[in-house]
């Protein structure tokens with residue numbers, strides 16, 4: 001058992017491991033897997049099975065990936081996306097010129113937004 005844990009430690013060295021995005025992908029894959037048990041439509045359950053495999057392989061790929069910087073960036077993007085969904089008081093837009101994310105209060109109707117980075121003005125409905 002000691003040999004195996006040493007092997008595992010060496011194998012995982014320099015690899016990314018897991019994060020919130022991975023747990024979400026894996027969770028979605030498992031839920032799809034369970035759904036397939038209850039869905040008895042011939043083509044749909046095949047599609048869902050394939051999709052659940054794709055999701056689980058994706059999670060495995062991310063776990064064993066050596067490109068930790070890229071995986072870290074993906075997770076960061078995902079966490080930012082979650083924050084935006086949870087934030088009910090603001091809306092987020094990307095500046096049309098420099099793609100800087102801009103946060104504005106929700107429910108103010110049509111407003112003119114000035115990008116804090118490049119000062120570009122654009123009109124959006126909040």
Ligand SMILES: [Zn+2]
Pocket residue numbers: 095096097098099100115116117118119120
């Ligand atoms: Zn801008």
